[in-house]
Amino acid sequence: MKALLTSLILLGLCLPQTKDTTISRNQEQFAKLVFSDEFENDGKPDANKWHHQTIAPENGGWYNDELQHYTDREKNSYVSDGTLKINAYKENYTTQNSTKGYTSARMNAKYAFTYGKVEVRAKLPTSAGTWPAIWTLGVDVNETGNYFGDQYGKVGWPLCGEIDILEQTGWDKNSTISHFHWGDLNSKEYQNEGGTLSVPESDTGFHVFAMEWTPESIKTFVDDQLVYELPNSKDKPYNHDHYLILNLAIGGNLGGEVTENFTEDTFIIDYVRIYQ
Template sequence: MHKLNLLLGLLFFVPLLGFSQTVEDDFEGNGTITNWTGDDCGMDNAFANPFQQGINPSSTVLQYQDGGGQYANIRFDINGTFDLAAKPSFALKIYVPSSSITGNQPNQVSLKLQDGDLAEPWSTQSEVIKPIVLDQWQEVIFNFASDPHQNLNEGSPHPVTRSDFNRVVLQVNGENNNDLVTAYIDDFIYGVDTGEGSIYNQLVWADEFDGNGPVDPTKWHHQTQLPNGFSWYNNELQHYTNRLDNSYVEDGFLHIVAKRENFTDQGHTKAYTSARLNSKFAFTYGRVEARAKLPFGLGTWPAIWMLGKNVTEPGGYWANTHGTTGWPACGEIDIMEHWGYNQNFVQSALHTPSSSGATQNYGGTLAEDVSNTFHVYALEWTPEEMRFSIDGAVYYTYAPSSLNSATWPFDADQYLLLNVAIQGEVAAGFTQSPMVLDYIRVYQEGTSTTSSTEELEQIEVFPNPVEGPLNITIPATLVGAQVKVYAANGQVLLQQFRQDTTSLTLDWSAYPAGAYVLVFELGGEQVTRKVMKM
C-alpha cells in the first residue's frame, strides 16, 4: 500500500534549458505552426468545425481525411529542436465520427517525434499512442517522460534525453492499412501543463483509510434516506446503508461494496445495497486527488463527486444546517464517473443551471484496466476553471467564457461524495463488487514549498537518465534531510529515509523506465529533483 504525505502537492523542479519557442495552433489564425503537411491523406487546416459542442465550441479546426493511404499522417517541423527534458508533453483536442470509419483498426491517435533532417526521418522516431473515444471531443495528452513510448529503432535512447527531434507526426487509427477514417483536430500545443506545479500544494484534509473497521465517523456521514420517500434519483435500484457489509476499511483501503440482496428499509424493499458517503468537510477552490480501483459489472455506477454545501437534498449531511438551494443551482462536480457497460471509460462532468442540470459539460477518456489497477483521479478547481485528470494527464477542462450563477455556481463551498449506484440493466451473474480507495486528499493554496533556485541548483543527481547506480550530492545545508522517491503516478518507491551525508548512491536498476521524483524535506522546506530511468 502506498501512502503519501504533504509532499505530494509539491512544485516539481525541472531545469528549463534549450528550446523555449511557443509551438501551438488553434486553427483560428493565432498559432505559430505554419507548415502543416498531409502525407497520403487529405488535410484542411481551416475547416469549419462540424461538431461545435462539448469542450470545443471553436469555429475552425483541422480536418484529417485518411482516404485509404497506407501510411496516412499529418506533420509539421519547427526551427530548432524540442527539449523534452524540460517540456515533455504535447496536447490536442480530437473528434472522430464513428460514421467515417471502415475496417477494424483500433481507435487511437499517435504522436511521433522525428528528426526531419534525416533522409529517412522515421528511422529513429519515438511514438506515444493514446486510445480515443468516438463521437465526442476529447483532450489527449502525450507525455514522453511518463507515458509508454515506442522507439522504432530499439537502440534509440529514451526520448527525453534526445536533442534531435524537430518534427511532429500525427496519425489516426494506425498505419499499414487501407481503412478510412476522418478526424477533426484542434488546439494543438507543446509544453502543456499536466498538473505538476499546482498552486494548491498545502494538504488541508485527507482520509488515508488506515486501519480496519467502519469508516471514520468524524470525517464521513452515511447518507441513507430515500430523498423522494421511495427511491433514489436517476432510477437507481439500490438502498444505501450504513452497514459494514457495504462500507468498511480493511488493511488501509476503503471498500464501498454494491451487492445483490433483497433489503428492506424505510418501508421499501430493493434488490441491491450499497453505500453513499458525504464528507463532513467542505471547501472552495483547491485540488482533490483520489487513488481508486473501480467495480466490475454491468449496472454498476461508481462516482467520486461533489455537491454544493447549500444543497437541500434530504438526508445529506449539510442539508439541515446549510440547505438553501436546490439542484442544479447548488452546482455538481463529477470528478470521476464510470459505468459497467463501458469498462475502461471514465468521465468527468459539471451540472449547472445553464444546462438545466443535463450532462452537457463533460469530457471522458479511456484508461487502462480501471477495475484491477489503481489510478489517481484529480480535480483542479480554480476561480476560473475546472481541470480533470487521470494519473497526472488532464483530459477535460471546463472554463466557461462567461462566469455567472448559471454557468458557474462554483464560488462557494462544496463537499465530497463517494458512492456506487446500481442502474439500468444489471449483469445476470452479478453478486457484488467494490470501489476501493487508497486515499482521498484535498489541497489548497499555501506558501511555496520549494527552496531558492540557488539551493535547487546545488543538488546534483547523476547520471540522469540513469540505468543503474544513481549518485546524489546535496549542499551541507540539506544534510539530515528526509528523502522519498516517487514514481510519476504518485506511488512511493522508497519509504522515507534520512540523508546524513552530502553524497549518496541509490540502485535504480530494478525500476522500470519512466519518470521519478526525489523529494528532500528539512525544517519545513522541501526541494525536489526529477530523474529519468532508461
C-alpha cells in the same frame, strides 16, 4: 505485517502502493493538505470524517432509476488493509417502506471547501451494472439526508452545482467520465458539459482521479491526464463551498443492465486528499 505484504507482492497480488503524503505538484496554490483519509484504521469508516447518506429521497428510491438502497452497515462500507471498501451486494433490503434488490453505500465528506485540488486513488469495480462515482455538490443543495442539511441554504439541484470528478458506466469499463451539471445563476437554466477518457485496464488497477478548482477553471484528471476543463465564472455555482461524495450505485441511467449472475462487487479507495 511488512513481511506478509512483501510475500503477497512477490506472489503478484494486486495491493495498493505505499502511500506517499508528500506534495508532488508544481502549483503552489495547492500546497496545504486540508482534509485527508488514508484509511489506516480497520473497521467502520471514521465517523469524524464521513457521513452515510441513507434516506432515500424519492418515495423510497434514489435518483436516476438506481436499483439499490444505501446503508450505513459495515457490510457495505468498511476499512481493511489500508483501503476503504464500498461493497454492493445483491440482496433484498427493506427500509423506509421500500424494498430494493441491492445494497451499497454513499458517503459524504464532513468537510466543505471552495477551490483546491482533490485527489482520490481508487480501484473501480469490474461488474456490468456497477456505477462508481467520486463527485461534489454545493453545500446549499439541501438534499434529503445529506450531512449539511439546509445550514448553508437550500437552492436545490442544479443551482447548487455538481462536479463529477469520476463516473464510470456499467457497460464500458475501459473509459471514465467527468461531467459538470449546474444551473446558471442568472437565467436559472440547466447547463451541463463534460468529457470521457479512455483508460485501459481502469477496472483492474488503481488510478488517481483528481480535480483542480480555481476561480478561473475546473480541471479533472485521471493519472495526470486531462479529462475535461470547464471555464469558471460568476454565473456558475462554482465559487462557493462544495462537499465530496463517494458512492457505488447499481443500475440506473449510467449503471445500465445488471447481469443475472451478479452477486457483489467492490469500489476500493486507497486515499482521499484535499489540498488548498
